[in-house]
Amino acid sequence: METRKNAPIGRPRGFDVEEALERAMLVFWEHGYEGASLSGLTEAMGISTTSMYAAFGNKEELFRKALERYTEGPGAYLTRALEEPTALGAATAILAGTVRTTTRPARPHGCLGVQGALAASDSGRGVRDLLAAWRNNGCSSVRARFQRAVDDGELPPETDPGLLARYVTTLAFGIAVQAASGVGRDELQGMADAALRNWPLS
Template sequence: METRQSSAIGRPRGFDTEEALERAMLVFWEHGYEGASTAVLTRAMGISTTSMYAAFGNKEQLFRRVLERYSEGPSAYLTRALDEPTAHGVAAAILAGTVRTTTRPAGPHGCLGVQSALTTSDAGKEVRELLVAWRQDGCCRVRDRFQRAVDDGDLPPGADPRLLARYVTTLAYGLAVQAASGVRRDELQELADAALRAWPLP
């Protein structure tokens, strides 16, 4: 009996966790949080509902894992953008990254975080709050970077880092919504370029 129990405990799940998370990410990205039913998720992941719960927890817990994966993968352009040497370069890299990520030829269009937040009902309150915090965290990171630009003289002394960060992130989310609506990549990039023409110079 002990041998059989030990064997069962040590038995591998029989599926690739990372691949399953990747597939779940694509489902949430395409359908949003509420549109991604458990049946659709497990079918895309190639696992049973029992296996999903055992490996990832419930749908909300799975989504939290997926959002982390999205932040470290497709949405990692934000972290890279913050390393640009100028504030203008940061803003340009964020918008270009948004356009590139939300219009991938072989993948869902739009932003996973935005798409999932747009249709989250009261039943998904915790997910909605999670996404609000996710977006706010990104805005705060941009704000801190722009504050450094003011301190370094890269932005004029009268520039408002909070307002500029909100401006850039609001543009980025707007571009993502347009991408999800089918607006072409080149047109979105033109919009991003136009928005940065009024960027404050030192």
């Protein structure tokens, strides 16, 4: 009998890492960091606790990877919004993206980056700090976009880009909290539209 050459050596991992991470992201998104138990995570991921630790590290590392996936996936509307040709267009796209992402029927409502560790105890301080930095990084990106609009003369020279960025991101975070509380998409979009009616014009 002929022996097959170049057969794979070693034991295959046995599960799709990307699919498992996607499922973990959804669990964290729905339940938050502390609300997501290890048993709940591994059951959703379809793997054993041993496999989870081997592939992703501890629970906090798994959460960090899930947050990266959220940022590059459901949360990617922020990056796209900042590419809008006007500051108002960017603000409008940020709020519309927040409404859309936090109220999607097949996904958990709310925002992983807003609610992920709001109720975390001292043991979850690392995740709390991670999410605070995540939110601040988002605000800084929006501020830089609005600063460019001031420099280009699109926004009045007296506009405070930092304050305006904080205003828009606070609205976005508030929308996420309201969405998690069950407020509907149309109502949230109406609130977003009303909030931008007094946008500063040059």
